[in-house]
Amino acid sequence: MKSYLRPYVARLVFIWLVAIVSIGASIALPLVGKEVIDGPVSGGDPGGLLPLGLVALGVGVVEALLIFLRRWTQIRAVLGLETSIRDDLYEHLQRLPMAFHGEWQSGQLLSRATTDLSTIRRFLGFGMLFLVMNILQLITVTVLLLNMYWPLGLLVAASAVPIVLVSMRFEKRYIKISRQVQDQQGDLATFVEESAIGIRTIKAFGRRHHVYDRYDDAARKVYDTSMDKVALSARFFTFLEVIPNATLALVLLLGALAVGGGALTLGTLVAFTTLMLQLVWPIASLGYILAMAQEAMTSADRVMEVMDTVPAIKGGTATIAEPRGHLRFEGVEYRFPGAERPVLRDVRLDVRPGETVAVVGATGSGKTTLTALVPRLIDPTAGRITIDGHDLRDLTLPSLRQIVATAFEEPTLFSMSVRENLTLGRHDATEEELDDAIRTAQAMFVHDLPWGLDTRIGEQGMSLSGGQRQRLALARAVLSRPRVLVLDDTLSALDVETEALVEEALRHVLRDATGIVVAHRASTVLLADKVALLRDGTITHVGRHHELLQTVPEYRELLAQDADLDPSEGALR
Numbered sequence: 001m002k003s004y005l006r007p008y009v010a011r012l013v014f015i016w017l018v019a020i021v022s023i024g025a026s027i028a029l030p031l032v033g034k035e036v037i038d039g040p041v042s043g044g045d046p047g048g049l050l051p052l053g054l055v056a057l058g059v060g061v062v063e064a065l066l067i068f069l070r071r072w073t074q075i076r077a078v079l080g081l082e083t084s085i086r087d088d089l090y091e092h093l094q095r096l097p098m099a100f101h102g103e104w105q106s107g108q109l110l111s112r113a114t115t116d117l118s119t120i121r122r123f124l125g126f127g128m129l130f131l132v133m134n135i136l137q138l139i140t141v142t143v144l145l146l147n148m149y150w151p152l153g154l155l156v157a158a159s160a161v162p163i164v165l166v167s168m169r170f171e172k173r174y175i176k177i178s179r180q181v182q183d184q185q186g187d188l189a190t191f192v193e194e195s196a197i198g199i200r201t202i203k204a205f206g207r208r209h210h211v212y213d214r215y216d217d218a219a220r221k222v223y224d225t226s227m228d229k230v231a232l233s234a235r236f237f238t239f240l241e242v243i244p245n246a247t248l249a250l251v252l253l254l255g256a257l258a259v260g261g262g263a264l265t266l267g268t269l270v271a272f273t274t275l276m277l278q279l280v281w282p283i284a285s286l287g288y289i290l291a292m293a294q295e296a297m298t299s300a301d302r303v304m305e306v307m308d309t310v311p312a313i314k315g316g317t318a319t320i321a322e323p324r325g326h327l328r329f330e331g332v333e334y335r336f337p338g339a340e341r342p343v344l345r346d347v348r349l350d351v352r353p354g355e356t357v358a359v360v361g362a363t364g365s366g367k368t369t370l371t372a373l374v375p376r377l378i379d380p381t382a383g384r385i386t387i388d389g390h391d392l393r394d395l396t397l398p399s400l401r402q403i404v405a406t407a408f409e410e411p412t413l414f415s416m417s418v419r420e421n422l423t424l425g426r427h428d429a430t431e432e433e434l435d436d437a438i439r440t441a442q443a444m445f446v447h448d449l450p451w452g453l454d455t456r457i458g459e460q461g462m463s464l465s466g467g468q469r470q471r472l473a474l475a476r477a478v479l480s481r482p483r484v485l486v487l488d489d490t491l492s493a494l495d496v497e498t499e500a501l502v503e504e505a506l507r508h509v510l511r512d513a514t515g516i517v518v519a520h521r522a523s524t525v526l527l528a529d530k531v532a533l534l535r536d537g538t539i540t541h542v543g544r545h546h547e548l549l550q551t552v553p554e555y556r557e558l559l560a561q562d563a564d565l566d567p568s569e570g571a572l573r
Contacts (some may be wrong), residue, residue: 002300011436017286018070019133025063027140027217030274032056037267061196070129086117089303093219095311098377099337107190108183112306114297117183124294127289134282134289141275148272149264153253156276159247163283167290170236177229178298184222186248191218232364233291244280250347251276313376315397323403324388325483325514331383334369342381343369344537353483354517358525358545360558361534367518368409371488371536374516375404388482401425405482409489412465418446419453422471425480430546440505441475442469467498473500478509485510489518503527522559531555 032055040048064557090113093101138160145152195202195211204209221405255272258264264272329349335342343366352358373385376392385392392400405425413421422437423429429437434453438444445468449455457463464472475492490500499521506527519525526543533541533548533555541552548555 001553009471010084011073013188014126014563015070015077015129016132018066018073019129020136022066022070022467023133023137023140025059025066026278027137027144027275028059029056029063030271030278032059033274034267034271037270039267040263041267066427074125074129078121081084081124082117082121083169084315085120085303089117092307092309092311095313096306096309096487098372099312100309105186105190105418106572107188107193110193111182111189112299112302113185116182116302119299120296120303127292130285131289131293134285137329138279139284141279142285144275145272146154148268149255149258149367152258152272154249155250155254163243163286163500166236166239166501169288170231170232171290171294173232174229174294175298177360178295179301181222182298182302183226183228183293183336184218184225187260188215188218188222191215199272204376221432230524235394236291240283240286244283248276248280250274291416293317313379313397315400315520316391317396318390318394318396320390320403323483325403326386327351327387327514329373329383330386332380332385334373334378334383336365341552342537344373344380346538347383349532349542350538351514351516353514354511355530356510356517356528357542358517358519358528358531359534360519360531360555362524362558365534366537367534368488369516371406371486371516374484374486375401375406402480403482404484404486405477405480406486406488407470407474407477407490408474409467411456411490413469413472415458417451417454417456418449421457422453422476422479433481437475437479440478440502440509441471442501442505443471443475446472471498471502482513485513485515487515487517487519491521491524499523525559 013472032052036049036052036056039044040052055539088370093109093113142153142157142160191214195215202208251273255264255269259266261271268511328348328351332344332347333342334344347370360368361367369378373380374392376397379393387395388405414424419434421433429475438446446453447457470490474487477485477487477490491502500523503523503526510527515528517524517528519528522545525531528545530543531537531541531545531548533552535554541548541555543551549559
């Protein structure tokens with residue numbers, strides 16, 4: 001059992017005990033009323049009213065206090081449980097591999113972490129408790145009614161049969177339609193999120209009306225399915241209202257006849273009717289509680305779809321006390337699940353400490369996949385990758401990601417301050433180190449922002465240009481002072497002048513780190529000590545820039561369109 005469930009279970013047991021005593025108090029009041037009518041009222045004894053009145057008052061006060069205590073304890077426990085499960089879900093999402101996040105829509109994950117957990121919380125905080133209370137109250141009151149006057153008691157018990165049968169049918173249909181609504185709400189959330197992130201593209205192409213029409217279609221699907229759900233619920237709830245009221249009318253009619261015939265006292269009829277009225281709410285609320293239970297079960301299934309996903313990438317137990325950054329690819333293969341051909345095959349590469357290798361290849365050759373293997377965003381399906389002789393899979397994930405830092409071609413920035421974005425990988429960085437990283441990445445523009453490093457940038461950093469986002473991502477990677485620095489075409493969005501300044505600064509950084517640089521430009525290639533040519537998922541040539549330029553036609557063709565390509569400069573390498 002999860003540790004956070006123990007206090008909830010303990011509180012739940014306490015809540016149920018309080019609820020049972022509260023039910024006992026509510027049932028006791030009609031019995032006191034019976035004694036009042038059949039005793040002092042029928043016998044003309046005013047003196048007997050006071051003690052019975054005080055008993056009734058005491059029972060009412062006790063019931064009120066128990067209800068307050070139950071609700072106060074209940075809401076704290078359930079809100080705490082919801083928060084703990086949400087934290088657990090978010091933590092689990094962080095452990096799941098990139099393949100999982102690539103397959104799942106973000107809106108579906110968002111709806112599970114918000115809407116579904118709130119649905120579960122409402123059932124745990126209200127539905128489950130009242131389901132137990134109502135069943136207990138139904139059984140207890142029915143037994144009392146049978147003891148009071150069994151003919152009317154049988155009538156009340158018989159009225160529950162059609163309710164049970166209709167409830168079972170309702171349950172099956174409601175499960176299906178609830179899941180459909182929740183899945184459609186997740187799709188709608190995904191669409192809204194994508195539209196918000198891509199608003200510049202939508203506006204640039206003048207597709208506002210087209211996107212709105214697609215949104216309206218998705219929203220109408222949710223509306224239509226929700227209306228079917230409401231119609232199903234309305235029919236069921238109406239049926240639940242009719243049965244208790246019809247039963248009550250028969251009880252009053254037959255009870256009055258029994259009193260007139262002397263088979264039943266007036267006080268017993270009043271108590272019988274009052275107790276039966278206590279059954280109206282449990283029966284009428286049964287539909288709401290069952291509907292809530294089915295929605296909670298559906299939500300729990302949706303949450304468990306995520307929680308039951310086993311993280312494919314698990315850390316080992318080894319650490320490297322003083323990493324040097326000697327990186328080796330030993331017969332590495334990577335194949336996407338279900339793919340016929342591997343993206344990478346038999347990749348062999350040796351990058352010594354302090355050495356920088358530029359990875360060059362045509363689009364789709366597997367460069368980005370190769371760089372994703374180094375920080376273990378994905379794992380090879382064959383072969384192994386080592387740092388200082390340690391298989392990456394043997395290292396703990398925190399220690400590996402202290403050794404390796406990555407800057408991606410498509411930089412990800414978060415809706416937080418510039419400082420928080422930069423220190424994401426290293427919270428203990430000093431102001432001097434922060435300034436050095438900013439200068440290395442030529443990101444001095446941050447000092448011109450309204451509040452400098454404390455300026456909050458928008459979601460995905462959309463308030464910045466592509467080059468500015470890349471420079472911040474590069475500064476973040478440099479700031480972490482890695483032993484292995486992976487740059488996945490990080491300079492692609494920079495202008496020529498800024499790129500030259502960044503490359504000059506990177507040369508100093510790469511002297512102290514092992515570097516893997518995905519490159520498309522000759523100027524970026526010149527950062528490296530040697531070049532690895534990636535073709536059809538495998539490394540076909542490794543050598544210096546000028547050597548490959550002279551001996552490998554394919555390499556020359558890849559860089560031929562770069563205006564910066566200067567064979568004489570390459571020869572100097």
